[in-house]
Amino acid sequence: MKNKIYIQIKKGILALSLLGFTFGSAYAQYCTPTFTDIGGGDFISYYEVGDIVNYSDEDADNYADYTADFSTDLLMGATYTVYCDVGPDWDEAIKTFIDYDQNGVFEDYEEVGCVIVPNATGGGSYEFTVPFDAVPGTTRLRAICEYNGPCDGLTACFSGTYGEAEDYTVVIIGGDDCEGTPDAGTASSTMETTCASSVFTLSVPPVTAAGVTYQWQSSVDGSTYTDIDGATSSSLSTSQTDATWYQCVVTCTGSGESSISTAVFVNNECLGCMDETALNYYAEANVDDGSCFYGYTISDCDYEGSLLTVPDGTVELCLTDDGVSTAQPIGFDFPFYETPYSEVYVGANGYMSFNSGLGSACCTGQLLPSATYPNSIFFGQEDFDPNSCTDGDIYTWTQGDPGSQIFVLAFENVPHYPGPDIALVTVQVQLFEATGEIKIVSTEINNDGGSSTMGLNLDGTIAQPVDGRNQELWTAYDECILFSPADAGGGSDCDLVPPTDIYVDGLSAYTAIFHWTNPEGTGATKGTLWELSTGDYRKFTVYETEEYSFAGNLTPSTTYGIRLKSACADGDYWTPSLFSDWYYFTTDPLREGEFAQSIALYPNPNDGNFRIQLNGYESGEAQVIIMNAVGQVMYDANISIDANASVHDISLNLAAGTYIVKVINGSEIVTNTIIVE
Numbered sequence: 001m002k003n004k005i006y007i008q009i010k011k012g013i014l015a016l017s018l019l020g021f022t023f024g025s026a027y028a029q030y031c032t033p034t035f036t037d038i039g040g041g042d043f044i045s046y047y048e049v050g051d052i053v054n055y056s057d058e059d060a061d062n063y064a065d066y067t068a069d070f071s072t073d074l075l076m077g078a079t080y081t082v083y084c085d086v087g088p089d090w091d092e093a094i095k096t097f098i099d100y101d102q103n104g105v106f107e108d109y110e111e112v113g114c115v116i117v118p119n120a121t122g123g124g125s126y127e128f129t130v131p132f133d134a135v136p137g138t139t140r141l142r143a144i145c146e147y148n149g150p151c152d153g154l155t156a157c158f159s160g161t162y163g164e165a166e167d168y169t170v171v172i173i174g175g176d177d178c179e180g181t182p183d184a185g186t187a188s189s190t191m192e193t194t195c196a197s198s199v200f201t202l203s204v205p206p207v208t209a210a211g212v213t214y215q216w217q218s219s220v221d222g223s224t225y226t227d228i229d230g231a232t233s234s235s236l237s238t239s240q241t242d243a244t245w246y247q248c249v250v251t252c253t254g255s256g257e258s259s260i261s262t263a264v265f266v267n268n269e270c271l272g273c274m275d276e277t278a279l280n281y282y283a284e285a286n287v288d289d290g291s292c293f294y295g296y297t298i299s300d301c302d303y304e305g306s307l308l309t310v311p312d313g314t315v316e317l318c319l320t321d322d323g324v325s326t327a328q329p330i331g332f333d334f335p336f337y338e339t340p341y342s343e344v345y346v347g348a349n350g351y352m353s354f355n356s357g358l359g360s361a362c363c364t365g366q367l368l369p370s371a372t373y374p375n376s377i378f379f380g381q382e383d384f385d386p387n388s389c390t391d392g393d394i395y396t397w398t399q400g401d402p403g404s405q406i407f408v409l410a411f412e413n414v415p416h417y418p419g420p421d422i423a424l425v426t427v428q429v430q431l432f433e434a435t436g437e438i439k440i441v442s443t444e445i446n447n448d449g450g451s452s453t454m455g456l457n458l459d460g461t462i463a464q465p466v467d468g469r470n471q472e473l474w475t476a477y478d479e480c481i482l483f484s485p486a487d488a489g490g491g492s493d494c495d496l497v498p499p500t501d502i503y504v505d506g507l508s509a510y511t512a513i514f515h516w517t518n519p520e521g522t523g524a525t526k527g528t529l530w531e532l533s534t535g536d537y538r539k540f541t542v543y544e545t546e547e548y549s550f551a552g553n554l555t556p557s558t559t560y561g562i563r564l565k566s567a568c569a570d571g572d573y574w575t576p577s578l579f580s581d582w583y584y585f586t587t588d589p590l591r592e593g594e595f596a597q598s599i600a601l602y603p604n605p606n607d608g609n610f611r612i613q614l615n616g617y618e619s620g621e622a623q624v625i626i627m628n629a630v631g632q633v634m635y636d637a638n639i640s641i642d643a644n645a646s647v648h649d650i651s652l653n654l655a656a657g658t659y660i661v662k663v664i665n666g667s668e669i670v671t672n673t674i675i676v677e
Helices: 013-019
Strands: 044-049 052-055 063-065 071-075 079-086 092-098 111-117 124-129 137-147 163-173 200-203 212-219 235-238 244-252 258-260 264-266 296-301 328-336 339-347 351-353 376-381 393-399 406-414 425-432 438-445 453-457 463-465 476-485 500-505 512-517 524-531 537-543 547-550 559-570 573-576 583-586 598-602 609-617 620-627 633-641 644-651 657-665 668-676
Touching: 044 092, 044 137, 044 163, 052 163, 079 092, 079 111, 079 137, 092 124, 200 264, 258 657, 258 668, 328 393, 328 406, 339 393, 339 406, 376 425, 376 438, 438 453, 453 476, 500 559, 500 583, 512 559, 524 547, 537 547, 598 668, 609 657, 620 644, 633 644
Parallel strands: 063 163, 071 163
Antiparallel strands: 044 052, 044 079, 079 124, 092 111, 092 137, 111 124, 137 163, 200 235, 212 244, 244 258, 244 264, 296 476, 328 339, 339 351, 351 376, 376 453, 393 406, 406 425, 425 438, 438 476, 453 463, 500 512, 512 547, 524 537, 524 559, 559 573, 559 583, 598 609, 609 644, 620 633, 620 657, 657 668
16 A cells, blocks of 8 residues: 655745746646636645645636646656545546647647546546656646546646646656667557547557657558658557558667567448438448448327227326336337337436436436437426326336237326426327337327427437427327337348358368358348457458458468358448358368468578568569668569468668568568668
8 A cells, every 4th residue: 555645835835945946937838727617616635646745725716837836757667646636525537637748738648547536535546657758858747627527528728617727847857868779669559440530549669768759650552651740759649531551660869770660550441330311320431330220210190099098906106206216117028229128217207218227307308319318218308296196197007918018108187397287298108019119199298388308319329309399399289109110221122131051162271262142132241250369350342242262361270250241232332131140160281391371581680681481372473562761662573482482582782770571462461670780
């Protein structure tokens, strides 16, 4: 357990006795967060990192500049812990930023951590490591809090209602200067494939020395690289619209020598629903992932023929003002947006949910979609007051034979608040076992002058409100609204079931040919090949065929799984089925005298004269490209490949440094590094 000594230090004392100077306007370029609620009890009561230990009360304008009062040294590569606490009144999210590059701006990558701290719980903490590419010297740390979070969206320049910010001084201490050729390592990405709006982070292991620079480069063909403007740290947060290769050039400024990281490939397969008629249509998607769903079709229905009578002996459901019931059994599994539920929860203010633990939905109509009330049906929701069975009646019951049962929730003469006879509401919600349909049958839904809501809500992004009744002023009398489950794919005639009769032939150590049978009318097939030992997967899409080959690029004696979707194709758009079950197979072992696929470079390091040995490739040609640290092509030639093992001599007059060697054989690209001395 960490032992802490808490010291209350008055403002100004530490600046005079320890630092010997104040910073004045040195930080004038930094933004100042603003919060409009002053004195509301939202503040950081305790903050500690390194030598900074600060107890504080709420500041007069919800911003405190402690840069002249508290300072700590932070060593590159060292890990530190932030300890923090909040005032006694409210929960707060507390986030820390450090201006590592000393440019006067707190950027996203300079966020070091965040925690939501409940009030009166003893505080929270998080760790961070100072990167080796931080600029040595004096810079600024900002701690900022916002009422109840969340951490996402809380920026260093945040402007809002409830919160506080505090600034401190930190001094970044560098390590020893680098020598020789730095090791650029292997580039990595937080995402393997992205959509256009996705932000992902590239990184290489930071070199554990001072005097090192970084330059990220990109390439769409994996061969010709160009510098990315401003990408000069060991990590880079970015986005892309095309599949791209990335590498990082790492340079030791003292020696002038550079090395290039192993490149990382980030694909641009944006998965999502591509059907514009679906509720979850995703405009950025370029690969349909089969997730499309269509919710319900909304139409009118017959009021007189739909209204049901409360059975004799039905027990009344008593709800207080703003109350929510315990679980009420439906009597069967009802599929709400394709998910089955067996019970509901009734809110006194005019909504019914399949989720427990939701709020009262008082005191105006919810705006749909709503993340606060997922999996809910709204039937005039606003501000009702049944007053514990005193004003109006509420019932639930299930009627009918198994397989064709109907669950009913009925509000009868329930008034708006404060009652007892204000703007009465009589309405039924009916759930149909046989069809999955929902009816809202309204005898009268009067309005008390407030906005109310009618419709279905799945989550914070998908909802189907009745037109003109989404947090709006309206009334309803003697009407019936029917929600019918929509046909998948907008009622396509195509038989959307997975392919069958999957099998493999033409099997060797490196090759497999897949066959299957598609349902009638399907013209496209999407497949996923999974290598069980590594977890790697490959995807393919084919049209008007029931065969696909992985030729020459599998691994010997390796078990794979394959699964397929069929699809109804219409131009570039296709509606897929669900996946088939996995079909498993194992490639053949190597035959006697056969080589496993590999590429070797030797000697390495060398003087520009070296050999490339390719093992296990079929006869043909391969392209060899050699580039220097800035992506300039120094050698580009096609070489012939003999079956099994093939050796080729390369003789170049190259300056000392690190070079990238790419060997391209068909769709396969292998990257290696050589060092010329």
